[in-house]
Amino acid sequence: MNEQRKDVLDMLVEGKITAEEAERLLVALERDQSPAASRLEPRPKGRAKYLRLVMEFLEDGESGRLNVRVPLQLLRAGVQLVALIPPRALDRANAELVKAGVPIDLTQLKPAQLEALVEHLDETIVEMEAPDGHLRVFCE
Numbered sequence: 413m414n415e416q417r418k419d420v421l422d423m424l425v426e427g428k429i430t431a432e433e434a435e436r437l438l439v440a441l442e443r444d445q446s447p448a449a450s451r452l453e454p455r456p457k458g459r460a461k462y463l464r465l466v467m468e469f470l471e472d473g474e475s476g477r478l479n480v481r482v483p484l485q486l487l488r489a490g491v492q493l494v495a496l497i498p499p500r501a502l503d504r505a506n507a508e509l510v511k512a513g514v515p516i517d518l519t520q521l522k523p524a525q526l527e528a529l530v531e532h533l534d535e536t537i538v539e540m541e542a543p544d545g546h547l548r549v550f551c552e
Contacts, residue, residue, distance in 0.1 A: 460551035469545030
């Protein structure tokens with residue numbers, strides 16, 4: 413047990429803080445330590461299987477966590493399925509994507525490009541820290 417956690421528990425035992433206050437402090441300590449600990453754990457080398465998005469945040473004094481794991485095989489299958497879509501349907505889909513602010517041309521999406529992207533993601537970690545949360549995107 414680290415020293416900070418022990419201090420919080422000692423204050424709880426001594427009646428200096430309530431159980432709810434102790435819980436909030438412990439959650440804040442875990443949140444502060446979690447990003448540093450995750451940076452120290454390198455992913456074992458090999459082909460990445462998942463794209464992960466982990467977000468920890470505070471909202472209205474409550475802590476929350478979002479943990480999304482997307483199989484990269486799903487992305488590969490999606491790119492291959494695009495080849496089966498009729499050209500007119502692709503044109504309409506592209507137009508809707510542009511309207512939604514997503515400038516992706518589905519007719520130009522090729523499996524080789526996706527593999528290059530996945531290979532690059534395999535070595536990339538994106539992290540963002542803010543006063544009210546932490547975001548981490550990586551492959552595993």
